[in-house]
Amino acid sequence: MDGVELQILWSNLIGIVSEQARALQRIAFSPIVREAGDLANGLFDEKARMVAQAVTGTPGHINSLAAAAKNLLGEIDIDSLKPGDVLITNDPWMSAGHFFDITVLSPIFRGERIIAYAGSTIHHTDIGGYGIGSGARDIHEEGLWIPVMKLYEAGKPNETLFKMIKRNVRTPDALLGDLGAQVSSGMIASERLNALCDRYGLDDISTLSEEIISRSETAMREAIRKLPGGTYHGMSRFDVPGGQEIELKTAVTVDAEAGEITIDFAGSSGPSASGINVVPAYTHAYATFAVRSTLNPDLPNNAGSLAPIKLALPEECIVNARYPSPVNARHVVGMYVPFPVLKALAEVAPDRVVAEGSGAVWTVQIQGRDANGRPFTSSMFNYSGGMGARATKPGLSAICYPTGVAAVPVEVLEASYPIAFTCKELERGTGGTGRQPGGDGQRIGYRMRTKSPWLLNTIPSRLKTAPEGLKGGGDGAPGRFEINGKAVLDTRKMEMQPGDEVFMVTPGGGGFGS
């Protein structure tokens, strides 16, 4: 395949997954999918290797999805798959690390034969159990566990499964609507891929996928080969809800000959009793993201570009969660995974890395009864702190790195739930000083327009330990979390009174250079 033909077919594949993602985003119910873009779409070849992904979403979802197809297909007899079958799971170890994320995978048939799979993962509004937050004591308290099953069999819905799901979640309409959107986006991908094959006279995509994956892998290895070989170390320290301090340590080994990078997390904190443990796939997702984003962000993400990056995880480790550890709020640790990697890479690619920032977005979920007494459960919504500075540019304010999710607009939240915001502004001066200053965090205040008590689930982080500056840059400011003017460190599922006011300041990003 020459560089012209491949370019044309490749851009077509990326077009298909983007179309799939856009359809999904447009019809989704959950504000976090629509407004924040918390979703992932991928196209897999017949060997379940990710060959294209939509350029939306979050690294956690995208890169976890990359591994999910193989995991799902490992659980079933592939030969038994029929047109119209749709697979589902929310198994944290199989897909994106907690029950909220449901992955749906549809085989794409061309005639009798499976030529590809279309997959999507989205964050659903509710999955029963504990709800948003890290307070559950084991994984079973966290909600409904859907093993790998057929959601549809030959186009017919699995009524038993639908009934089970419907009865076990707080917002069945939203969940079923969003599942429908996932199934529908898979059908779109199937149609489009077949149309592509018709247009270019292809029987399948195996040659194309081989070419894409091998070229991407070669390009990734080339990028790694440009770095000086050796082992580099990085460490990042931050605090999580409850006040516990977590330490992530990495030894990043660049094998300049093979063009491979191995990231070893030995020495990182052990498992946590609260739901912030990270499954290996999610750790892998954010660790590989740090490398990809630093070395060659323009290279499309697929099985090939991910292949040369390997992980070594110690047995007892917060980023290597084991059953039955709770994992619900895994992102609060997972989104910090890139920083020790970036700090190690700062030794060999100082002009391309990002200083530590607020890391994880702060997530909020509210539950209660509105003024008319009707119960509501909000979707999760989130806020960013400041991003760390870049070597030649300041950090962006109210923007998170590594995640890419947007905030849900104040007006959308106020129209959807009985919440009233008192402020949402930048907290100027919270970014670290330096040759390039870190981005500023923001101050956000809200209360409820209800007459009854309500539940608040928030997951702030870095309330004590500030993001560090890089290469002599100043640290960002740590965050603040207050209820009625009083600082609160443990923010796990709190019962609130009408009239209570929440005030939070997200952390600022670290500066770069002195």
Added chain:
Amino acid sequence: MTRFSLAIDIGGTFTDAVLLASDGRSFVDKTLTTHGDLLEGFFRGVDLVCGRAGVGPKDIDDVVVHATTVVTNALIERKGPPVGLVLTKGFRDILYIREEHRYDMYDPQIEFAEPLIPAERTFTLDERIFADGTVETPVDAEEVRQIIAQCRKDGIVSVAVCLLNAYRNGENEEVVRRLFAEEAPEIYVSVSSEIAPQMREYLRASTVAINAYTVPITRPYLTALIKELDARGFTQQPLIMLSNGGVIGAERAGRFPVRMIESGPAAGALVACYFSRLFGIPDLISFDMGGTTAKACLIQGHEPLVTGTFEVDRRYRFKPGSGMPITVPSIDMIEIGAGGGSIASIDSLGLLKTGPESAGSIPGPVSYGRGGEDPCVTDADVVLGIIDPDRFLGGDMKLDADGARAALCALGERLGLSAEKAAWGVFEVVCEQMASATRTHATDRGIDYRGLPLLAFGGAGPVHACMVAELVDGEKIIYPPLASVLSAFGTLVTPAQIDLVKSLVCLLEALDWQAVDATLQAMVEEASEALREAGIREEDLSFAFSVDMRYLGQQSELRIDLPGDPRTVRDASAIRDIFEKEYEAQYGLKLDDIAIEVVNWRVTGSGLKPERKTAAASTGTRAEAVPTRKVWLRGEPHDVPIYQRRELTMEDRIAGPAIIEERETTIFILEGWTLAVHETGSLVADKKKDRE
């Protein structure tokens, strides 16, 4: 008695002028856009076409229509006078915080455009309205007076007001506007509840900020235009082309410059509608390819698709998300970074890419001989033999074919291909890029693009349209006359039109028809007033109603056109039926148990479609012997016949591959296509069906 209408379209490079006589004669010309003073080019264009026709200002007794890039220029140049912003207390950084969205997940180096109105000129007011419209805190007049005083001190000439939840209740914004009018009538105030009364504070604030920022530039421009036309003896008030595909009086347009941003491109889409009616083809794809970008627009039922939001001034590598969002009705177009000047390159994976980097007109493609060194799409067209280097712009501009070949040769070497094969690769890749963008755009909107005819125009459109048609499974291409000034012509076939939208969030089953009625009535009155200003007679006014709806809990709406006037036909269940049908058509889903929510009401007011026609078919004669030229198709040389468009006759049937040359562009049809002259003067290419 012959009547004359005049259209001037000021674009980034050229200012196009069209003078149309009611007997069908047309006079067209192009002149370079004068960026220092746009009106200079405007009147140069006017003089050129009037001179050709031998008519004076007084003879132009039909409309004078103007499409202009003045607003876009103001936003890109950012040289406007100081403008202020008034926001709700506690929310002063709406323009800085944006959507908290890192629009490119992988690239840590992304940037955003600086807010149009900086923090130093942002003021906050202790006021509050809730999402249900209740006023929690009314405006304190004294506080506003202090802001006014500060504005005066800072020399602020225009102010944007965007208060929280004002889309639901504009009361507090009105108070601010009134106080400004009383205390500082010289400061122009744009309020969000009028400019863009829709939910989502950043979108609304960005839109109203853009309006406030461009008012002090656009109003004097339009005032000067009105004055100068008057001084020259023109009797008609100019009409201005808006992004929504309608025209409106210049005075009103000056108050809402944010609605003029896509003025020129919208006119292009309108032309496509005109030809869609002329040919009796309700659905087609308008395809306009120029020097730096290509634009495609889907025409459905003789009308262009309309969108609620778009983005201007993308600052970082043309990436979506790096610009400023605008939420006003606009013709729904895709702009693709693919034009004649797009640069071809090879990426780190060894893949051939075209654009988004463009050589523009300076230095331009290598073949322009103005110092350009990177191979461009036009260079590939020259190497392939599609464009004759000696007859570009009718021979006025000689192209450097050797230079183009050398550049493509160098590119080919890196791909292991000959110059001709590399050139064909560029041709194919750029066409595929446009085709895939069009496919995504169409499917995104639930439209099956397969088989839709293309209307090809713009300097590079006719060169590439046939290949693009192949790639979107098209079977017909229309090449209209006047292709190079077609957008200007488009403004003359455009009705006066105004689109208004208002959020009124409510469950469909619990619709408060009285509130709906009052809202729609107010919108109809506003639209009527605007149309009367544009010279539309009362009896020619017509209104169409549509509504944005979603299933309860969704965040994205579907627009439903209502068959009747909801002020008289109050039928919620009929509305539900239409919504469900449309939703199922688009997404293959019907959700019986879920309530439906109405989000926005829309009113489109318009005047009659003008009945202005173009010249009849050309009845050329041509020599028997058709010359041929060597053209490289898929890497192989072919002797391809070269026709001159003006020499074609109604009897001609030209089988592809063939080239048809005209002064400003070249039509290239592939094998398997047949071209004929249509009675309207357009050329039409049809793809042979397999069985024929």
